[in-house]
Amino acid sequence: MKTNGVRIFAIYSALMFVVVFGLSALVKAPSAVGNAEPEQTGTEEAEPEVTTAPAEEKPELTEEGDPAEADNVWAMFLVNGNNECPEEYSNSIDTSLVYESTVRQYYMDSRVEKYVRDMFAAAEKDGVELVMVSAYRTNSYQQDLFDRSVEDRVNNRGMTWEEAKEDTAKEVQKPGFSEHNSGLAADIMSNEYTSMDDDGFEDTEAFAWLSEHAPEYGFILRYPKGKSEYTGIIYEPWHYRFVGVYYAKLLTEKGLCMEEYFRQQGWVDADGTAISHYLPGNEPDAPDSGADDIQEDESEREDEV
């Protein structure tokens, strides 16, 4: 019994050893070949696909323009001679302090604060000290500005009230028609040059920096050189307007002012008045109707791109 038991145990152990060892070898072998390998090649193939896809798509988006990708579409509204920024909108803007000089504080729409602060910080990092000289203005402040400019012309330049009003309107927008009433515009210069009497600011490092980087923070040069016939405003190298990063890059790349772009998109009537979706406080339905408009305009735009 004993010897039999020992023998059976020994045979059983040997069998178990063979079975366990053999099985583990069998299991390991196919798993190494059948499992790991396809997994590896699978991920190696999949990974480059994942990384190359967005890298290829990105330049396409900025060049061609996909309104579905637009940020801050609420900011895409016109304020100009044909399009008023209504007093009730202007007065109800939630504003934030965006810049402080030794003598004054400057406020803009709260939703823009981060962009402004980031832009000023980035400029400083590059050794450029930007200086804000005007930002949000209430309609009544704009009225004061207009009135003072008219008075100055009557008192100091010998104009009649009518002449003075007409002349002032070329330089100072009437209340409600200034972008500064929207909380989205800022006059930005630098210590190198702070005169608005001429275009001298365009020769500064600050202007060069803004020309290159402002769109990255959602700002466009709103009254560029050679666009006065569309904007109704003289060339102003210091006036920047927030339209969101997507549209800022798009407009800058295409070299279009807002008036041209709105017309191209069919966002204004024949007389240049914006359709309702593109008025202050209205949410533009850019992702849908904007895409249709772009398709309609594709033929016109192709030769420009």
Ligand SMILES: [Zn+2]
């Ligand atoms: Zn301005």
